[in-house]
Amino acid sequence: MKIKFKVLASIALVAVSILTLGSCTADADSPGLEYMPDMYRSPAIEVYVDYGEVRGTEIKDMKNRLSALVPPMGTVPYYGTDSATVSLMLPYFRKANIAFKQTHGMYGADLTMVDEYALAIADKNPLRLNAENSEAMFKQGKELYTAMCQHCHGEKGDGNGPMVGSGAYAGVPNYTERSVKSDGQLFYSIYYGLNTMGGHGSILNKKQIWTLVHYVRRFQNADYGKFDATGLAVVSAVAADTSKVTK
Amino acid sequence: MFIYLRNWCFSALTFVFLAGTFTAQAQGDALFKAKCASCHQPHKNGTGPKLFKVRQKWADEGAKDGSIYQWVNNWQNAAATDPYAKKVSTWAPSAMQAFPELKKEDVDAILDWVDAQPEPGAAGADGAAGAAGDATTDSLATEEESSMGWVWLLMGVIFFIIIIAVGGVRRQLKFAAADDAGEEVNEGLTYSEEFRTWAWKYRLYVGLATLVIVMSAIVTLFLRGYAIGVVEEYQPSQPIAFPHAIHTGTNGIDCKYCHNSVTTSKSAGLPTVNVCMNCHKQVNGRTPEQQEQIAKVYKAAGWDPAGAGKYTGKSSPIVWNKVHVLPDHVYFNHSQHVVVGGIDCKQCHGDMTKMSETAKVQPVSELNKIEGNIVLTRPTLTMGWCIECHGEKEISTGAIDTRNDGYYNEIHKRLLNNDKTLYGNYLKDGKVTVSELGGWECAKCHY
Numbered sequence: 001m002k003i004k005f006k007v008l009a010s011i012a013l014v015a016v017s018i019l020t021l022g023s024c025t026a027d028a029d030s031p032g033l034e035y036m037p038d039m040y041r042s043p044a045i046e047v048y049v050d051y052g053e054v055r056g057t058e059i060k061d062m063k064n065r066l067s068a069l070v071p072p073m074g075t076v077p078y079y080g081t082d083s084a085t086v087s088l089m090l091p092y093f094r095k096a097n098i099a100f101k102q103t104h105g106m107y108g109a110d111l112t113m114v115d116e117y118a119l120a121i122a123d124k125n126p127l128r129l130n131a132e133n134s135e136a137m138f139k140q141g142k143e144l145y146t147a148m149c150q151h152c153h154g155e156k157g158d159g160n161g162p163m164v165g166s167g168a169y170a171g172v173p174n175y176t177e178r179s180v181k182s183d184g185q186l187f188y189s190i191y192y193g194l195n196t197m198g199g200h201g202s203i204l205n206k207k208q209i210w211t212l213v214h215y216v217r218r219f220q221n222a223d224y225g226k227f228d229a230t231g232l233a234v235v236s237a238v239a240a241d242t243s244k245v246t247k
Numbered sequence: 248m249f250i251y252l253r254n255w256c257f258s259a260l261t262f263v264f265l266a267g268t269f270t271a272q273a274q275g276d277a278l279f280k281a282k283c284a285s286c287h288q289p290h291k292n293g294t295g296p297k298l299f300k301v302r303q304k305w306a307d308e309g310a311k312d313g314s315i316y317q318w319v320n321n322w323q324n325a326a327a328t329d330p331y332a333k334k335v336s337t338w339a340p341s342a343m344q345a346f347p348e349l350k351k352e353d354v355d356a357i358l359d360w361v362d363a364q365p366e367p368g369a370a371g372a373d374g375a376a377g378a379a380g381d382a383t384t385d386s387l388a389t390e391e392e393s394s395m396g397w398v399w400l401l402m403g404v405i406f407f408i409i410i411i412a413v414g415g416v417r418r419q420l421k422f423a424a425a426d427d428a429g430e431e432v433n434e435g436l437t438y439s440e441e442f443r444t445w446a447w448k449y450r451l452y453v454g455l456a457t458l459v460i461v462m463s464a465i466v467t468l469f470l471r472g473y474a475i476g477v478v479e480e481y482q483p484s485q486p487i488a489f490p491h492a493i494h495t496g497t498n499g500i501d502c503k504y505c506h507n508s509v510t511t512s513k514s515a516g517l518p519t520v521n522v523c524m525n526c527h528k529q530v531n532g533r534t535p536e537q538q539e540q541i542a543k544v545y546k547a548a549g550w551d552p553a554g555a556g557k558y559t560g561k562s563s564p565i566v567w568n569k570v571h572v573l574p575d576h577v578y579f580n581h582s583q584h585v586v587v588g589g590i591d592c593k594q595c596h597g598d599m600t601k602m603s604e605t606a607k608v609q610p611v612s613e614l615n616k617i618e619g620n621i622v623l624t625r626p627t628l629t630m631g632w633c634i635e636c637h638g639e640k641e642i643s644t645g646a647i648d649t650r651n652d653g654y655y656n657e658i659h660k661r662l663l664n665n666d667k668t669l670y671g672n673y674l675k676d677g678k679v680t681v682s683e684l685g686g687w688e689c690a691k692c693h694y
Contacts, residue, residue: 028482033475047514048569066564068517102557147503162499171284198525203507
């Protein structure tokens, strides 16, 4: 009887030690041991951290329910106190067409029955190119284009980006073959989207979009935005050809 | 002679005919790309419906003869005269552009070319299936590894039980043998008393073994202690199995397209679902596994992919799990490192173009393998790691001028004005590191 109990006891000991060892296996879902967890999980709010449970207390109202939101419609980024820049960053005054509700989402946006895309043909690019700022503008445009547009539209704007090359995406137009659009319509298309292309107004601010409008013009005319020694533009601004506007 | 001439004529005619077909095809290809491709695809619905065998479809479903050509020239005229065309016009809210310049032959050339396009399923799925296959083998391998661990543990338990059982039997037999021989049996001797006698008998070996066990216990304790606060290999499960390799590797999307606040903000930012939908409106996955994951994006965006697809307005948020967790008392700013420091994402996040799983904290040994990275020794996301890099990294060209708002200009000015010997010391090794311009000051990161 005594021996039997000892066998049982040793088996229990073995079982406990195996369970302890077993708990050491690596779990990719666990961040590992923390030194002073209260310093890691402080109640001060940090982005993307779930505060549903802090210091062992569960707070249902603080539970992380979503990760990313677009800024509310009409949000103006802080851009200093220079009035020219500030007025440039004011919300875009053209509204998306009512049809965009089904094709482009546009949750929470003001929609209109008017074809504002057609009206946008009259809009002028508020960023004026001159001999001093042109080079910097195109340098910045290239950076933006590389990050935001190139994967579809291609490095040369020919619609052969890596996404098209890999066969994932189709139907990207070639800027160089397209009939010339007005600056305002280019802006409208980048901001709200066009056909399959989605709107980029949530990830690019207005200054960045107008910079891109300048940048893509150079795909249509290699001399666009270049200035000669006397400071005169080599080509005057690409004229908006109203007869050949493609949608 | 005559037969020869006839044959020659015949082959020449065949050639002309074939060449004609060929040029018509090429013309169709060019016209399709120029006029149709931004909205239509041969085999997939997009802004416009798919065009594969569309003439036959119209004929089968009772469209008037020739109304499809009228439709291309001006869809409103066609819709006015043909009830079927009227029905087609309700397919999507966006109206088709009019192409009055396309003649019947042109439309036929386009649609002939479209009908000749093979279904992409067979060829296209290969690459994606390969990638998905790799991921499956990976997860299988890790599963096998962990199940192997349990096999060893189980075998250990079995052997331990056998040893105990055999020991017990041996003891019983010893008592029985002693009993048989008529010797006095000391049944009062317990296991522990017996063990103590045995241990004293072999005290040299027992002592050595104890020393080894104690030493390894101490070493283990220290190693476990050093692992506190190290989050290498942390890879929380995510709501959507997001393959970075396909997005940034195969499709060449810049990191900044999705993580677009990285140049302006403390946080690199997760993309909102409308950014996902900029591509996924069209890209719905080639394999069933991919389609299942992308369906989650559609659910989040409130997008109904049936037919032309439309936004329903019933969206549901995605909750991602944070991967790179820093203690709350550490301040880290992405834009400072990316814009002023000019550091590439892969210095800290590894080569995401090859990462087919969801994001994880890369161990420093993996980061060191990447070309162009500063080689570091301390574990990722520890203070030692930060400090080491601040000591190694030269400040980027442009950080001391006006291009990046001259972040270090002030410190540079003070060094020039006050103590030239200090500046001289900094320049002795030919480079100015971040730590020399204040990168090791406590209050840079802790405040």
